[in-house]
């Protein structure tokens with residue numbers, strides 16, 4: 287059995303993904319020793335892919351709420367990302383977005399997002415952690431198989447190391463950040479812990495993604511292009527997102543809910559993009575060169591495990607996708623994990639990590655941002671045809687109608703745009719949408735007319751004026 291060498295507090299973090307790395311950053315100032323245990327054999331020294339992060343093949347938007355939380359936990363990370371080629375994209379002016387209500391105006395910046403590959407985001411965070419916290423160690427090639435302790439207290443974790451030897455790592459605090467595949471409910475049951483309430487809402491979303499070389503003159507300072515789905519149509523929701531990332535590339539993700547999923551066929555990729563509510567993204571793609579293969583991914587259900595409501599043993603906390611995994615279309619998973627890690631740190635600043643009440647307090651604090659993102663996702667996903675999970679309630683329907691009205695009002699009202707982007711970027715809770723000035727604006731409705739097409743700059747339009755490199759499927763070659 288591995289002993290805590292210093293005799294002082296030790297935290298073991300399960301999973302070396304984004305949530306695990308940020309949990310280590312959150313706890314490092316408050317314990318003597320943090321050990322991150324990861325199943326992948328290598329956490330790359332560069333922004334390279336790794337086998338157990340398959341979602342990195344798909345476009346990831348990191349909203350400012352998440353990016354700011356990461357910066358607060360690990361100062362300097364943003365500069366590391368930007369130096370490595372990531373883009374800081376102002377929102378809403380850096381976004382050409384077709385919402386269910388129409389084209390968004392490109393108002394002055396209220397927020398931003400980081401445009402980078404997921405591998406670059408994680409590498410930047412790992413690099414910053416290593417520089418800031420020498421008391422954090424990482425063991426790779428180790429599989430967690432269970433918890434040690436009993437229903438009242440977790441005292442460590444059971445592992446299978448690279449040589450398939452069983453061992454137990456003692457810990458004063460265990461943080462599960464093993465992502466969507468977390469086995470925490472089974473692990474808890476095995477030590478006599480509580481059952482955990484779980485809700486699933488699954489719109490059956492499947493992703494297909496590919497990278498493109500950005501056309502000449504567009505490698506820097508280029509907007510996100512986002513054609514959203516409209517849940518009111520009663521047809522499967524299909525989305526295209528084009529996100530500028532490092533190395534002069536665009537990361538393009540297609541997604542479709544049950545019955546409208548994209549395929550992995552390269553020949554059909556741009557055809558799908560052309561078939562969504564507007565062909566703008568397809569028009570840009572026709573003028574760019576695809577690089578690499580199409581990757582597909584289908585494990586996208588919203589799943590919420592309410593650890594904060596269960597009579598949890600002390601010494602155990604669950605963070606990130608392990609607690610709440612979200613339909614990625616709304617781009618909130620990383621931000622919810624980052625804000626959860628910040629909540630973990632803030633709890634540690636107030637309550638000693640070794641105190642019996644620490645884990646419960648931390649779990650409640652983590653649940654705040656995760657629940658906010660959950661409501662945004664299921665508030666739409668429940669409306670798609672054949673969505674699995676509870677049907678929308680009257681409250682859901684009223685809330686959805688109000689959000690539709692806000693989306694429409696936002697097209698002509700900066701105050702509402704600011705409120706909506708604050709929520710979308712996870713800088714403020716959804717309650718700001720119920721503030722008196724926003725309610726008043728919604729009641730007054732549109733102050734400027736709807737746009738009859740996307741607001742493009744001359745440079746953006748000039749790309750569309752170029753000859754396409756490939757003809758659309760329904761056009762003669």
Ligand SMILES: Cc1cc2nc3c(=O)[nH]c(=O)nc-3n(C[C@H](O)[C@H](O)[C@H](O)COP(=O)(O)OP(=O)(O)OC[C@H]3O[C@@H](n4cnc5c(N)ncnc54)[C@H](O)[C@@H]3O)c2cc1C
Pocket residue numbers: 300301302303304305306323324325326338339341344345346347348349428429430431463464465466467468493583585586605606607608614615616617618619620621623
């Ligand atoms: C297609 C797709 C697109 C997405 N797009 C966005 C986006 O645009 N914006 C956004 O914010 N979010 C997005 N997300 C969500 C985002 O990827 C997740 O929210 C984020 O990865 C959660 O991080 P995590 O650390 O909790 O889990 P993960 O990143 O999955 O990390 C979990 C880690 O735990 C390790 N692990 C698992 N089991 C064990 C075990 N038994 N023993 C040891 N180690 C283990 C794994 O190897 C892995 O390294 C997307 C997700 C998908 C699927």
